[in-house]
Amino acid sequence: MHTNIVKVFGKRPRVRFRTRTQYALARARRGGYNAAMPSVSLSLGEKSYEVHVANGSLKSVGDFLSRTRMGGRAAVISDTNVAPLYAASVLAGLDDAGYAASIHTIPAGEQSKNISTVEQLAAELVKAGHDRTSFIVALGGGVVGDLAGFLAATYYRGIPFVQVPTSVMAQVDSSVGGKTAVNIAAGKNLVGAFHQPRLVVADPLALTTLPPRVGREGMAEMVKHAAIARPKSLFPLMQLADEIDIGFSLTTIQRLPEIIADNISVKARLVEQDELETRGVRAFLNFGHTIGHGIEASVPYGELLHGEVVSLGMRAALHLSRKHAGLAEQDERLVLNALRSIGLPLTLPEHVDAETVMEHVAADKKFCGGAPRFVLLEALGRPVLSDAVTESDMREALELLKSPC
Amino acid sequence: MHTNIVKVFGKRPRVRFRTRTQYALARARRGGYNAAMPSVSLSLGEKSYEVHVANGSLKSVGDFLSRTRMGGRAAVISDTNVAPLYAASVLAGLDDAGYAASIHTIPAGEQSKNISTVEQLAAELVKAGHDRTSFIVALGGGVVGDLAGFLAATYYRGIPFVQVPTSVMAQVDSSVGGKTAVNIAAGKNLVGAFHQPRLVVADPLALTTLPPRVGREGMAEMVKHAAIARPKSLFPLMQLADEIDIGFSLTTIQRLPEIIADNISVKARLVEQDELETRGVRAFLNFGHTIGHGIEASVPYGELLHGEVVSLGMRAALHLSRKHAGLAEQDERLVLNALRSIGLPLTLPEHVDAETVMEHVAADKKFCGGAPRFVLLEALGRPVLSDAVTESDMREALELLKSPC
Numbered sequence A, B: 001m002h003t004n005i006v007k008v009f010g011k012r013p014r015v016r017f018r019t020r021t022q023y024a025l026a027r028a029r030r031g032g033y034n035a036a037m038p039s040v041s042l043s044l045g046e047k048s049y050e051v052h053v054a055n056g057s058l059k060s061v062g063d064f065l066s067r068t069r070m071g072g073r074a075a076v077i078s079d080t081n082v083a084p085l086y087a088a089s090v091l092a093g094l095d096d097a098g099y100a101a102s103i104h105t106i107p108a109g110e111q112s113k114n115i116s117t118v119e120q121l122a123a124e125l126v127k128a129g130h131d132r133t134s135f136i137v138a139l140g141g142g143v144v145g146d147l148a149g150f151l152a153a154t155y156y157r158g159i160p161f162v163q164v165p166t167s168v169m170a171q172v173d174s175s176v177g178g179k180t181a182v183n184i185a186a187g188k189n190l191v192g193a194f195h196q197p198r199l200v201v202a203d204p205l206a207l208t209t210l211p212p213r214v215g216r217e218g219m220a221e222m223v224k225h226a227a228i229a230r231p232k233s234l235f236p237l238m239q240l241a242d243e244i245d246i247g248f249s250l251t252t253i254q255r256l257p258e259i260i261a262d263n264i265s266v267k268a269r270l271v272e273q274d275e276l277e278t279r280g281v282r283a284f285l286n287f288g289h290t291i292g293h294g295i296e297a298s299v300p301y302g303e304l305l306h307g308e309v310v311s312l313g314m315r316a317a318l319h320l321s322r323k324h325a326g327l328a329e330q331d332e333r334l335v336l337n338a339l340r341s342i343g344l345p346l347t348l349p350e351h352v353d354a355e356t357v358m359e360h361v362a363a364d365k366k367f368c369g370g371a372p373r374f375v376l377l378e379a380l381g382r383p384v385l386s387d388a389v390t391e392s393d394m395r396e397a398l399e400l401l402k403s404p405c
Helices: A021-032 A058-065 A083-096 A115-127 A142-154 A168-172 A204-209 A212-229 A233-247 A250-273 A281-285 A288-300 A304-326 A331-343 A354-368 A391-402 B020-031 B057-067 B083-096 B117-126 B143-153 B167-175 B205-208 B212-229 B232-247 B250-273 B283-284 B289-298 B306-324 B328-342 B354-368 B391-402
Strands: A039-042 A048-053 A074-079 A101-106 A134-139 A161-165 A179-184 A188-195 A199-202 A374-379 A384-385 B040-041 B049-054 B072-078 B101-106 B136-142 B161-165 B179-184 B189-196 B198-200 B372-381 B382-386
Touching: A021 A204, A021 A250, A039 A212, A039 A250, A039 B117, A039 B250, A048 A179, A048 A250, A058 A083, A058 A161, A058 A199, A074 A083, A074 A142, A074 A233, A074 B212, A083 A204, A101 A115, A115 A142, A115 A179, A115 B117, A115 B179, A115 B189, A134 A142, A142 A179, A142 A188, A142 B143, A142 B189, A168 A212, A168 A233, A168 A250, A179 A199, A179 B117, A188 B117, A204 A374, A212 A233, A212 A304, A212 A374, A233 A250, A233 A331, A250 A281, A281 A288, A281 A374, A281 A384, A281 B306, A288 A304, A288 A354, A288 A374, A288 A391, A304 A331, A304 A374, A304 A384, A304 A391, A391 B289, B020 B136, B020 B205, B020 B250, B040 B083, B040 B189, B040 B212, B049 B057, B049 B250, B057 B083, B057 B161, B057 B198, B072 B083, B072 B143, B072 B161, B083 B101, B083 B205, B101 B117, B117 B143, B117 B179, B136 B143, B143 B161, B143 B167, B143 B189, B161 B167, B167 B205, B167 B212, B167 B250, B205 B212, B205 B250, B212 B232, B212 B250, B212 B283, B212 B306, B212 B328, B212 B372, B232 B250, B232 B328, B250 B283, B283 B289, B283 B372, B289 B306, B289 B354, B289 B372, B289 B391, B306 B328, B306 B372, B306 B382, B306 B391, B354 B391
Parallel strands: A048 A199, A074 A101, A074 A134, A134 A161, A161 A199, B049 B198, B072 B101, B072 B136, B136 B161, B161 B198
Antiparallel strands: A039 A048, A179 A188, A374 A384, B040 B049, B179 B189, B372 B382
């Protein structure tokens, strides 16, 4: 990260801002960064809920909860990265709204997303006196959301929970739609449940504290949403990307809630039509993920982040979309430009073996009962499920990924 | 168990039957034990299913499955007690019906009902090539049903499953209603899910191979069902109990399916009204369980079986029902006689400390958010949820349990 030391002279001579973002935030706190408070509704019958996207909303989780008439005590689950930054705000807000709460912190990172952490957390919740009348608040990124969501799905056979996502990926993707899971040695997300949250509260200000690589990673899913359903939103995403390194301007911070909410609505509409991923519609969200997952499973853990392999997978899927679904060249180029401007990888690292990737892709295909389903784009905003993609097509696409873009 | 060696002279001189039951079964195989094939329907909207109760139905599980149009491959989960007796029949029936199947056996006993067994089984299923299009067959008693059901609820975020209960307890109680769970160190059944089976196939012939103590134990839940909703069925239960030690007659074996199905229907009707135990109705099934659970948690594991503590808990609940709900003395006596004739315990072992039991009862009350709910009977077949039972009432009832009945 660049560290632009911005000295503010005048009335508060001692305040130094290390980044443009911090400067903008400080100005924003005086001037109001919270003009936009969009919310996205998920209409799922008895399981319907709202996603509130507002700057500074972390402190208002308790308030939002009491508006949904949630009762009982709160068990806040967070991790060692996020809790030090935001747990105090969330707990204070819960307290203000009259909710007794306990806080439970897990080690940050994917390695916590396992079945024994679920067991440990369940034991902690029992010790803290939580029963079937309590609810869970998942405060953190995708790992915390998936894990705390699965705990909520199974503790006393299911208690309500609230998602408070703090990463880009969690805000626009994993916190919405009710998929919860843990990893087992045999594979990622193999044990889980569909369990919709009662409420999602996304605070875009939390994104300003993310390490740039993690911010970029999450934007891969934003580009995916844009490509499958909101082509025009690719441009604001590119603008946003420009500021990841130099820090966010006040204008950008003020626009973030609308950009995030608009992006969330893409997933929300697909989830509404296909809550349990049985009708094929929700599968559109797998654009870029078939080959992406294959790559993810082929490299040592942590070498490539999930969003980074999705970026590679999208490049492959765009190529296959041109071949099999009539995607126009300028549409392919537009998405590739967006990914490039965000700083996401488009070229497969030299050492990644295409055969290994293909083996993992083949194993992943079993995921859908052996039926070959590949998400392609006929045009930007027009995804289709295709069975036209052959193994040799995928090998060709992997070859392409080896060449610079 | 009595071992009546019954020699059958004449045409098949080498066949010896060790028990009356075996003799009756052999005669039955020639004469037809399967006159009655009752089934109980659970009407739960999209989640509706049938419970088929028929002698010899273990070999027809595949057939029943194809009638429900179940697709995919089967993962049969069983334990080291049940698999050697029945897995071959079930697998052959699945094969006849065109289902590919794998078999996965866990060590028999409550200690297998934990979260790491779920993880191990999930890994085995992945290895056997099962994905979200497969289904699970739970073949065994309550432990197998609860565990395999929870695996089905969470494997790939939920796949269908079928209950094939082989103990009295599992047939009349745990296989029906969709409660699945595992134990954690902090408590029994604390991590679980509501996941209804697609089908239940109960073969009463399997009950003839149970150790007598396990058969008696299961009958405690049958008496409970009778007491809360089918008073008249107490008499056939007593008759049935008479034969546990001496072996079952052909007549009894022929009547078993109807007795079992009638008993299942008590639970089925309550589950239909209150699937997720949120309306209080399903809680009637907890008759005898509040103090029963307290006793269960106060003795070393295995000293008293679940049905045995439920028997003790029912004696306490009957006493409290007379005190607070106007239960008539002759009704109390009738249920106590049934429990006694079955050979279930009615007196608390000397060494059990009433204070320890009270502590566990108090902890268990938290289960319902601190609201004191005690199931009492106004009359046989007329349960009520009462908040009239005080701590000192419960102490008094425990005192009573120390005295002979």
